[in-house]
Amino acid sequence: MSIVIPEGQIFCTFTMSIIKISQLKDNKCNLVLYSALLFRASVAILTRISLIEFCYYLARKEVIMPLLNKLIVTAFPYIPKVIVGQVAKRYIAGVALADGVRLVKKLNNKKIIATMDLLGEDVKTVAETEEVKKGILSILRSIKEETLVSNVSMKLTQLGLKINKDLAYSTIRMIVEGAQNLGNFVRIDMEDATTTDDTLAVYQHLRGEGLNNTGVVIQAYLHRSEADVRALVKSGANIRLCKGIYNESPSIAYKGRQEIRDNFLKLLRIILENGCYVGIATHDDYLIEGAYTLIQKLGLKKEQYEFQMLLGVREKRRDQIVQDGHRIRIYVPFGEQWYAYSSRRLQENPQMAWYITKAIFIH
Ligand code: FAD
Numbered sequence: 001m002s003i004v005i006p007e008g009q010i011f012c013t014f015t016m017s018i019i020k021i022s023q024l025k026d027n028k029c030n031l032v033l034y035s036a037l038l039f040r041a042s043v044a045i046l047t048r049i050s051l052i053e054f055c056y057y058l059a060r061k062e063v064i065m066p067l068l069n070k071l072i073v074t075a076f077p078y079i080p081k082v083i084v085g086q087v088a089k090r091y092i093a094g095v096a097l098a099d100g101v102r103l104v105k106k107l108n109n110k111k112i113i114a115t116m117d118l119l120g121e122d123v124k125t126v127a128e129t130e131e132v133k134k135g136i137l138s139i140l141r142s143i144k145e146e147t148l149v150s151n152v153s154m155k156l157t158q159l160g161l162k163i164n165k166d167l168a169y170s171t172i173r174m175i176v177e178g179a180q181n182l183g184n185f186v187r188i189d190m191e192d193a194t195t196t197d198d199t200l201a202v203y204q205h206l207r208g209e210g211l212n213n214t215g216v217v218i219q220a221y222l223h224r225s226e227a228d229v230r231a232l233v234k235s236g237a238n239i240r241l242c243k244g245i246y247n248e249s250p251s252i253a254y255k256g257r258q259e260i261r262d263n264f265l266k267l268l269r270i271i272l273e274n275g276c277y278v279g280i281a282t283h284d285d286y287l288i289e290g291a292y293t294l295i296q297k298l299g300l301k302k303e304q305y306e307f308q309m310l311l312g313v314r315e316k317r318r319d320q321i322v323q324d325g326h327r328i329r330i331y332v333p334f335g336e337q338w339y340a341y342s343s344r345r346l347q348e349n350p351q352m353a354w355y356i357t358k359a360i361f362i363h
Pocket residue numbers: 188189190191217219242243244245246281282283284285287308309310312313314330331344345346348349350
């Protein structure tokens with residue numbers, strides 16, 4: 001198929017330039033993109049030129065999906081919850097503890113270990129904090145009763161960090177002690193940068209009190225992370241290393257894909273060379289291969305590290321990691337408070353636009 005109307009070609013070039021710019025400046029170009037699309041639609045109606053041809057051209061250049069993804073990320077808050085729920089099902093085990101238990105059993109049968117997460121964050125009342133604590137302690141008991149190979153992950157804002165720091169500390173302390181009595185482990189997820197100092201302080205304080213069955217998370221996109229890692233390895237910390245999911249300011253975070261990857265591998269090297277246990281939390285082939293190389297170079301045993309992935313993401317790659325002889329842990333979230341988590345997951349899915357469109361028009 002060829003483009004017969006010159007306007008089509010001019011517009012394609014124009015749009016391609018915009019797409020290129022928008023890849024550089026993620027948020028600022030949405031307005032331009034909308035205007036460009038509106039302009040194109042108006043021209044198509046006025047001149048009756050082939051919109052299909054235009055779409056075909058974009059499809060060949062593999063730009064339609066990234067473009068639609070950008071538009072949908074901007075429009076995300078306006079997408080009905082029922083549509084988000086339909087598409088986000090793959091990322092969560094369900095709403096009840098029994099759903100989480102069932103899923104972890106399935107994973108364990110495939111030699112995959114898990115970390116269970118009771119969904120929820122940023123609680124507003126002390127009563128909610130109490131509910132979350134009870135919920136996490138029930139998970140820990142179920143893991144024991146059902147002989148699952150799983151630990152738990154949780155967020156400090158779930159335990160009232162934004163209400164009262166002492167409340168959050170005393171609550172997590174009870175959870176970590178409960179886990180210790182049951183022979184289990186608690187991972188403290190890392191949230192946005194307003195919580196980094198408090199989260200690291202809580203972790204160090206727990207360790208200072210002799211509670212060693214706990215670990216923390218480091219985000220490779222933060223400029224501060226190298227200093228944080230260097231401090232953590234001194235006390236033999238157990239670290240999950242990830243890229244980081246929150247939209248932080250360029251004044252405190254790396255924004256480029258490759259610079260985040262480079263920092264990830266640099267931090268991974270520091271952690272491993274200092275003999276600390278690490279959860280290598282990524283679905284990025286570049287980082288998985290980089291980790292393989294490092295593991296081989298340092299001659300590590302598989303008990304010294306684990307890979308980690310999220311439920312519903314890159315399952316073939318996950319199975320390949322198991323076949324390659326490494327340990328892998330899957331993050332298994334469940335609960336009523338699924339929206340915030342699912343929204344973050346969906347927005348980093350390169351095929352989000354396709355899934356949302358399918359949910360609206362096909363289901
Ligand atoms: P990306 O470049 O984002 O992804 C690589 C490839 O994986 C993509 O090209 C795509 O093919 C696929 N992919 C990735 N995400 C999805 C998706 N949602 N749906 C479909 N395909 C996808 N971040 C925090 O800030 N704090 C935490 O505590 C935290 N804990 C985490 C725990 C685990 C176990 C994992 C795996 C991640 C965690 N993250 C956390 C999220 C992390 O920071 C990244 O945002 C996320 O893992 C995506 O980065 P990536 O390394 O997989 O690379």
